[in-house]
Amino acid sequence: MNDKYRIVVDAGHGGADSGAVSGNLLEKDFNLQAANYMYNRFKELGVPVTITRDTDKTLSRSERLNTMKSLGTDPNVIILSNHINAGGGVFPYGW
Ligand SMILES: [Zn+2]
Numbered sequence: 216m217n218d219k220y221r222i223v224v225d226a227g228h229g230g231a232d233s234g235a236v237s238g239n240l241l242e243k244d245f246n247l248q249a250a251n252y253m254y255n256r257f258k259e260l261g262v263p264v265t266i267t268r269d270t271d272k273t274l275s276r277s278e279r280l281n282t283m284k285s286l287g288t289d290p291n292v293i294i295l296s297n298h299i300n301a302g303g304g305v306f307p308y309g310w
Contacts, residue, residue: 220262220263220291220292221262221263221264221286221287221291221292221293222263222264222265222286222292222293222294222295223264223265223266223267223283223285223286223292223293223295224250224253224257224265224266224267224295225250225266225267225279225282225294225295225296225297226243226249226250226251226267226268226269226297227242227243227296227297227298228242228243228246228298229243229271229273229274230243230271230272232273235300242299242300243271244271246297246298246299247268247270249297250266250267250268250297251266251269253295254266263286265282265285265286267282
């Protein structure tokens with residue numbers, strides 16, 4: 216049982232924002248599947264956790280950031296932002 220760290224799981228993109236596309240494969244769908252798995256697993260382990268979205272919906276930048284900050288902004292909050300990109304690697308939301 217973890218009583219120190221809190222985790223925010225972010226499912227990148229969503230809704231009208233598909234992220235990377237290859238044929239009929241959409242990044243947002245893979246991000247959501249991975250994020251939901253992570254969220255449920257952390258809950259099973261008793262780790263305080265929240266998720267930015269658990270369905271395919273559009274999030275504004277401020278909605279996503281507000282969820283990310285909902286567990287606090289101290290160093291014990293870990294943000295895991297799921298992206299399956301073709302390139303880049305820059306945290307896309309600002310802080
Ligand atoms: Zn992405």
